[in-house]
Amino acid sequence: MMASIIRIKVNGTKKRVEVEPRELLVDVIRDKLGLVGTKVGCETSNCGACTVIVDGRAVKSCTMFAVQADGKEITTVEGLSKDGELHPIQKAFVEKHGMQCGFCTSGMLMTAYWLLNNRRNPNDGEIKRHFSGNLCRCTGYQDIIESVKHASRLMYPKEEQIEVSQ
Ligand code: FES
Ligand code: FES
Numbered sequence: 001m002m003a004s005i006i007r008i009k010v011n012g013t014k015k016r017v018e019v020e021p022r023e024l025l026v027d028v029i030r031d032k033l034g035l036v037g038t039k040v041g042c043e044t045s046n047c048g049a050c051t052v053i054v055d056g057r058a059v060k061s062c063t064m065f066a067v068q069a070d071g072k073e074i075t076t077v078e079g080l081s082k083d084g085e086l087h088p089i090q091k092a093f094v095e096k097h098g099m100q101c102g103f104c105t106s107g108m109l110m111t112a113y114w115l116l117n118n119r120r121n122p123n124d125g126e127i128k129r130h131f132s133g134n135l136c137r138c139t140g141y142q143d144i145i146e147s148v149k150h151a152s153r154l155m156y157p158k159e160e161q162i163e164v165s166q
Pocket of ligand 1: 040043045046048049050060062063
């Protein structure tokens with residue numbers, strides 16, 4: 001199979017990458033761009049460890065061929081912090097203990113990033129629904145929910161914060 005060049009913007013930087021038609025986006029992100037914060041768990045679209053943002057939407061990058069990303073803008077977990085400062089979502093996960101072994105964490109962070117950019121003050125039920133495609137083998141789900149709610153307060157401090165449990 002012939003390799004081709006794709007043009008993508010990754011964490012704000014334009015890249016030209018040679019890819020083969022069979023290559024998955026997650027493998028290109030990790031092996032060709034060196035962004036190993038994105039993890040490979042199941043490779044079958046179940047675990048969410050490989051979640052990145054593609055043109056504003058959370059995508060499991062093991063379910064997408066790299067050639068399908070041509071012309072698109074991608075944000076990985078490495079793109080969250082700015083000038084050495086953790087993103088509020090990362091701070092929230094640290095402060096509320098939203099991780100244990102950390103294997104699922106980059107995927108959780110990217111799903112949280114997508115959710116909180118679209119929904120400022122999600123309640124417990126909305127968080128659970130949006131994270132239904134992200135598995136944590138350490139089963140730290142309650143702390144992850146608390147981390148997402150804390151991140152919402154850090155990102156939107158002036159918003160009215162209504163806690164609704166479901
Ligand atoms: S590695 Fe992509 S969903 Fe599990
Ligand atoms: S923190 Fe270990 S898999 Fe989630």
